[in-house]
Amino acid sequence: METVWTQHLIDELGRLWKEGHSTAEIGRRIGLTKNAVVGKAHRLALQPRPSPLKGPPKRQVVIEFSGPSCSWPIGHPGDKGFRFCDAPPVPGKPYCTEHARMAYIRPKSSSAA
Secondary structure: OOOOOOHHHHHHHHHHHHHOOOHHHHHHHHOOOHHHHHHHHHHOOOOOOOOOOOOOOOOOOOOOOOOOOOOOEEOOOOOOOOEEOOOOOOOOOOOOHHHHHHHOOOOOOOOOO
């Protein structure tokens, strides 16, 4: 298999890579496919760049767990003030008495006609 990667193309790839052009744009400028550019950049161990498809890493929220407590959410996940109720739960349930009343509603008895 004949290689298309001349020293001139490799130098051009390196220059365009450092300028921050996309792999597709580099391919268009040097007359090769995006996949050829990606493969050669990998083999040359060029400096990796963040993926344009993946956003910045998401910040992980750490919530302390201090043992059995009401797990009723207060606020919206991701908001600064988001938390859980944290009151003592009803034995065998994940919620405190107040929130268990809201979470568990007894079905109305149906009478046979």
